[in-house]
Amino acid sequence: MSDAAYKRVRIARNNDRPTGLDYIRHIFKGFIEFHGDRRYADDPAIVGGIARLEGSPVTVIAIEKGHTAKERTWRNFGAPNPEGYRKALRLMEQAEKFGRPVICFIDTSGAYCGIGAEERGQGQAIAENLMVMSTLCVPVISILIGEGGSGGALALAVADRVWMLQNAVYSVISPEGCASILWKDSAKAETAAASLKLTAEDARNLGVIEKILSEKEIGEKAFYERIRGLLKEELEVLARDAELVGKRYDRFRKIGAAAVMKESV
Amino acid sequence: MALLNFMKPMNELEEGGRTSAPVQRDAGEPEKKCPNCHKEIPLSRLWANDLVCACGYHFRMKARQRIQMIADKDSFRELFSGMHSDNPLNFPGYREKIETVRAASGEKEAIVCGTAMIGNQRCCLFVMESYFMMGSMGSAVGEKITSLFEYAVQYRLPVVGFTVSGGARMQEGLLSLMQMAKTSAAVKRHSDAGLLYIAVLTDPTTGGVTASFAMEADIILAEPGATVGFAGARVIEQTTKKPLPEGFQTAEFVLEHGFVDSIVPRSAQKQYLADILQMHDGRAV
Numbered sequence: 001m002s003d004a005a006y007k008r009v010r011i012a013r014n015n016d017r018p019t020g021l022d023y024i025r026h027i028f029k030g031f032i033e034f035h036g037d038r039r040y041a042d043d044p045a046i047v048g049g050i051a052r053l054e055g056s057p058v059t060v061i062a063i064e065k066g067h068t069a070k071e072r073t074w075r076n077f078g079a080p081n082p083e084g085y086r087k088a089l090r091l092m093e094q095a096e097k098f099g100r101p102v103i104c105f106i107d108t109s110g111a112y113c114g115i116g117a118e119e120r121g122q123g124q125a126i127a128e129n130l131m132v133m134s135t136l137c138v139p140v141i142s143i144l145i146g147e148g149g150s151g152g153a154l155a156l157a158v159a160d161r162v163w164m165l166q167n168a169v170y171s172v173i174s175p176e177g178c179a180s181i182l183w184k185d186s187a188k189a190e191t192a193a194a195s196l197k198l199t200a201e202d203a204r205n206l207g208v209i210e211k212i213l214s215e216k217e218i219g220e221k222a223f224y225e226r227i228r229g230l231l232k233e234e235l236e237v238l239a240r241d242a243e244l245v246g247k248r249y250d251r252f253r254k255i256g257a258a259a260v261m262k263e264s265v
Numbered sequence: 266m267a268l269l270n271f272m273k274p275m276n277e278l279e280e281g282g283r284t285s286a287p288v289q290r291d292a293g294e295p296e297k298k299c300p301n302c303h304k305e306i307p308l309s310r311l312w313a314n315d316l317v318c319a320c321g322y323h324f325r326m327k328a329r330q331r332i333q334m335i336a337d338k339d340s341f342r343e344l345f346s347g348m349h350s351d352n353p354l355n356f357p358g359y360r361e362k363i364e365t366v367r368a369a370s371g372e373k374e375a376i377v378c379g380t381a382m383i384g385n386q387r388c389c390l391f392v393m394e395s396y397f398m399m400g401s402m403g404s405a406v407g408e409k410i411t412s413l414f415e416y417a418v419q420y421r422l423p424v425v426g427f428t429v430s431g432g433a434r435m436q437e438g439l440l441s442l443m444q445m446a447k448t449s450a451a452v453k454r455h456s457d458a459g460l461l462y463i464a465v466l467t468d469p470t471t472g473g474v475t476a477s478f479a480m481e482a483d484i485i486l487a488e489p490g491a492t493v494g495f496a497g498a499r500v501i502e503q504t505t506k507k508p509l510p511e512g513f514q515t516a517e518f519v520l521e522h523g524f525v526d527s528i529v530p531r532s533a534q535k536q537y538l539a540d541i542l543q544m545h546d547g548r549a550v
């Protein structure tokens with residue numbers, strides 16, 4: 001089996017890729033960061049706040065892995081705890097109150113698998129985001145910029161438009177995890193990566209994302225300018241749409257329906 | 266029949282098959298060892314007691330047996346029974362696996378949906394099936410849950426759901442992951458319509474099901490001793506390199522941490538559900 005999919009996984013995980021905050025700083029102007037979920041703590045793995053996109057205020061939220069070893073440790077390598085998802089939800093509800101669009105940048109191997117995370121309801125936190133995001137009445141665009149690790153990524157991706165960087169991956173489970181569960185052999189990760197259909201092209205073919213963003217000049221000025229232009233253009237379309245919430249429902253409603261066989265009984 | 270193989274407690278309990286009716290047994294009947302009190306219990310006694318040991322240990326239960334236990338006699342009408350997953354990603358080994366599981370379980374998919382009366386209260390009912398790939402959620406499970414909540418909105422019915430799941434079904438990749446969003450959106454519509462949803466978490470409720478419709482109910486109940494969590498215990502141990510606390514991720518643990526409303530033993534569930542449903546039917550008594 002081809003190892004092309006697993007190569008993408010390696011690229012998506014590369015520490016040298018731009019992280020969430022790089023996108024925020026280069027695409028928007030005047031970013032003001034807001035902290036905390038008002039319930040327990042501030043999670044450094046998720047950053048959020050308000051900024052201007054070509055003049056208009058937007059709410060921006062990003063999963064942040066960090067660059068230096070010290071920062072990466074502090075940010076828990078971009079694996080959010082429940083308070084991170086709750087902070088994101090708080091900021092999204094605030095965006096709804098003030099009529100601002102929401103833009104999310106996603107890059108995580110997954111929601112953190114820790115004792116405290118379970119004690120504080122990791123599953124409940126993700127579930128609540130999925131529910132509330134499905135009816136947010138402001139436009140939501142989510143961009144997977146690196147790893148899209150399962151429910152921990154989806155918790156910021158119940159959006160009107162979901163885009164992926166060309167080398168980002170989006171998967172229900174890590175290829176290593178899949179290989180070790182199914183074949184008791186994590187070395188079969190390459191086969192798992194190919195089978196899971198986790199590349200940007202796969203995701204588009206499955207109807208899970210709308211757009212693949214080229215990585216030409218990644219990290220350079222032109223790269224961020226291109227994304228800024230695409231966001232502005234798409235937000236103008238979404239802002240005019242009176243059926244936004246209904247269409248978001250339908251967007252997810254149809255996914256997988258074709259995979260279901262319906263026998264008359 | 267293997268009697269002491271309690272590492273796989275499901276096998277001996279499959280006897281009821283699709284109808285899941287308690288089966289009368291011959292003399293010298295098989296027994297099952299309780300993993301909690303270690304006593305040997307005659308299977309007929311277990312069946313008669315809804316698969317609960319005298320010590321209170323709750324064995325896993327087939328979906329249709331549970332429906333028989335919880336729904337008023339002959340009131341269950343199945344919906345969407347023809348829906349099942351194909352192999353949309355052409356995932357290696359999936360078709361063979363699912364055919365084997367279908368033959369062994371008598372079910373087409375990992376969930377049974379329908380309408381029922383519980384204590385004379387009409388509701389939509391779903392019960393996940395642990396005997397079918399450990400209740401994993403693929404496209405068909407997501408489609409059936411979503412369709413059931415939409416049906417409940419259309420007919421203004423409450424939903425009662427019994428969850429049991431190892432999480433999203435990895436053989437359907439991203440399509441499985443997206444069912445978390447799809448079912449959550451359907452639950453939200455049902456909730457926004459002012460309708461009641463009660464979830465009963467049974468052993469085990471984990472992964473993508475915990476992180477979607479299991480944790481989205483108005484009222485969340487759990488069976489005693491059930492494993493309830495997001496990440497697998499082994500994964501957490503490997504990630505944190507710390508020993509897990511006693512009773513970690515049990516129903517009692519999630520109750521203590523504020524994520525379920527109550528733990529209700531099997532014998533009390535029907536009356537408990539009927540009482541809650543009645544309190545929400547809009548009529549004074």
Ligand SMILES: [Zn+2]
Binds near residue numbers: 304318320
């Ligand atoms: Zn016992």
